[in-house]
Amino acid sequence: MATARALSDFSRSSLLHAAFAVNTTLILAFVYLLFTEASVGAPRYAIYGVTWVGVGLWVLFDTTVTPASTATKRKAAAVALGYFALLAVAGGLITSPVPGGDGGLRVAFLPPGWGPALIYGGGVFNLVLMPARVIGYAALAYLVYDTVVEAAGAAVSGVVGLFSCISCSWPVIASFATSVFGGGTAIAATVTVLSYDLSTAVFLITVVLLRWRPGFGK
Template structure:
C-alpha cells in the first residue's frame, strides 16, 4: 500500500498541510525579523532557508508511515537515526573543535531559516544547529524511515532498499563535496558561492524521490 501521495496529483489534505507549513514558517520568519537584529541579506539565501523549513515541516506533517511490526519499526528507526547522524556530520551540524574558537553556547542571528542558529564550541566537538538544516535533515531521516518500513512490507530488505536508493546518498555526497571546497562548517553563508544553491536543489530532489519512490511498485 502506498504511504505517500504522488506529487503530481496532491490530495486536499496534502495541500492543507502544505499551506499550514507555509503559514507557520512565514509567521515565525516575520516574528524573527521583527524581534531580533537579524537581516535578510542576499534574498536567495533567505529564500533557501525558508524553503528548507517549509518543505521539512510539510514532510513531517504529511507523511503517513505504513503499518509494520514493532521489530521492523525499530530497525527502520535505527537506520534513520544513523542516516541523520551521517547527514549531521557531512552537513556541518557537528564538527571537530576549532583551535582558538569561542567555547560555550551562543546564538547567531543569521538570515531567516538559517537563524537563529544555536552554536556550541567545545574541546571535543562543535555544534552549529541552523533551523533549516536541522528540520531538513530530520525530514529526510523520517522519509528514510518510511522508505525502509515500506521496503520491509514489500518483502525487500530494508538495508538493501535504503542503499539501492541512490537519492538517499545525494545530500551526504553534496555536503561532503561542498565541505571540500570550503563550506563544510556552513556558518558563513557567503563562503562558497553556489554551495547553498546546490544543497537546496539536492534536498528538494531527494524529498520528491523519497516521497514518490519510483520503483516501489506504485
C-alpha cells in the same frame, strides 16, 4: 471512482498540510525579524532558508508511515537515526573543534531559516544548529524511516534497497563532496559560492524522490 476519490482526498490533505507549513514558516520568520536583531541579508539566502523550513515541516506533517510491526519500526528508526547522523556530520551540524575558536554556547541571528542558530564550541566537537538544516535533515530522516518500513514488507532487503537507491544516498554523498574539495582551486571556489544553491537543490530533489520512491512501489 474509488481510486480517483482517494487521490483527490490525498491531494486535498497534502495541500492543506502544505498551506499550514508555509503559513507557519512565514509567521515564524516575520516574528523572528520583528523581535530580534536579525536581517534578511541577501534575499536569495533567506528564500533558501525559509524553503528548507517550509518543505521540511510539510514533510513532517504530511507523511503517513506505512503500517508495520513494532520490530520493523524499531529497525527502521535505527536506520533513520544513523542516516540523520550522517547528514549532520556531512552537512556541518556537527564539526571538529576549531583551534582558537570561540567556546561555549551562543545564538547567531542569521537570516530567516538559517537563524536563530544555536552554536556550541567545545574541546571535542562543535555544534551549529541552524533551523533549516535541523528541520530539513529531520524530514529526510523521517522519509527514510518510512522507506525502510515499506521496503521491509517488500521482496527486497530494507537496508540494501535503501542505500542502493540514489534518492536516499546522494544528499550524503553531495554534502561530503562539497567538503572534500579543498585548497584554492576553481572547483573549491565554485562549490563555496554555490553551496547554498546546490544543497537546496539536492534537498528539494531528494524530498521529491523519497516521497515518490521509484522502485518501492510508489
